[in-house]
Amino acid sequence: SQTIHQWPATLVQPVGSPLSLECTVEGTSNPNLYWYRQAAGRGLQLLFYSVGIGQISSEVPQNLSASRPQDRQFILSSKKLLLSDSGFYLCAWSPGTSGKETQYFGPGTRLLVL
Amino acid sequence: AQTVTQSQPEMSVQEAETVTLSCTYDTSESDYYLFWYKQPPSRQMILVIRQEAYKQQNATENRFSVNFQKAAKSFSLKISDSQLGDAAMYFCAYLNYGQNFVFGPGTRLSVLP
Numbered sequence: 001s002q003t004i005h006q007w008p009a010t011l012v013q014p015v016g017s018p019l020s021l022e023c024t025v026e027g028t029s030n031p032n033l034y035w036y037r038q039a040a041g042r043g044l045q046l047l048f049y050s051v052g053i054g055q056i057s058s059e060v061p062q063n064l065s066a067s068r069p070q071d072r073q074f075i076l077s078s079k080k081l082l083l084s085d086s087g088f089y090l091c092a093w094s095p096g097t098s099g100k101e102t103q104y105f106g107p108g109t110r111l112l113v114l
Numbered sequence: 115a116q117t118v119t120q121s122q123p124e125m126s127v128q129e130a131e132t133v134t135l136s137c138t139y140d141t142s143e144s145d146y147y148l149f150w151y152k153q154p155p156s157r158q159m160i161l162v163i164r165q166e167a168y169k170q171q172n173a174t175e176n177r178f179s180v181n182f183q184k185a186a187k188s189f190s191l192k193i194s195d196s197q198l199g200d201a202a203m204y205f206c207a208y209l210n211y212g213q214n215f216v217f218g219p220g221t222r223l224s225v226l227p
Contacts, residue, residue, distance in 0.1 A: 034214075038157075043205065044217045059214070088157055101147060103215060105159035 002027035006106040019078040023091030030096035033074040118218035137206030
């Protein structure tokens with residue numbers, strides 16, 4: 001069966017520091033991968049998605065970036081964090097052979113920027 | 115652009131009773147998917163149920179069922195025999211083939227003992 005992992009689970013970082021969040025998927029090949037952000041009490045905002053290694057599409061311009069160095073690895077990064085980057089970050093995957101159907105989510109990372 | 119609306123920010127239900135969460139969406143497409151996701155306090159998003167627009171039969175998953183009204187662009191979720199563990203945020207989502215998910219703002223469901 002497929003599983004999706006995210007780490008770290010919780011992160012507290014000072015403003016201006018770098019960020020690296022990692023997401024990995026097991027039990028599937030060529031998945032579509034997604035990064036979402038959820039502010040407290042709000043819905044999900046799609047940040048990036050990827051249909052293959054090295055292929056990244058950005059939905060919202062900001063100081064975050066994403067990379068996909070391996071088929072089942074998706075990384076969210078920032079060179080300098082802003083206070084507004086605080087939130088809950090969710091990684092998701094969907095089968096790569098279909099039209100981006102059902103998405104399955106990881107456990108999420110809570111990021112607090114101070 | 116497609117939009118998803120959940121007009122009930124908060125709902126409550128007594129344990130063992132039935133509750134219906136509303137969702138409407140806007141699209142000009144004829145073939146698409148609709149989903150309900152649950153987000154408990156742990157904040158992990160869990161798929162509850164999925165409906166394919168070309169299927170007229172409403173999807174069911176144990177105590178969860180949907181009322182899909184394609185012409186009205188309505189996709190409500192019915193939870194029967196509500197349990198304390200059903201307390202969560204519920205998100206309705208729309209997906210057009212080849213596009214990305216569009217999520218509604220969510221409905222917070224409380225289950226009262």
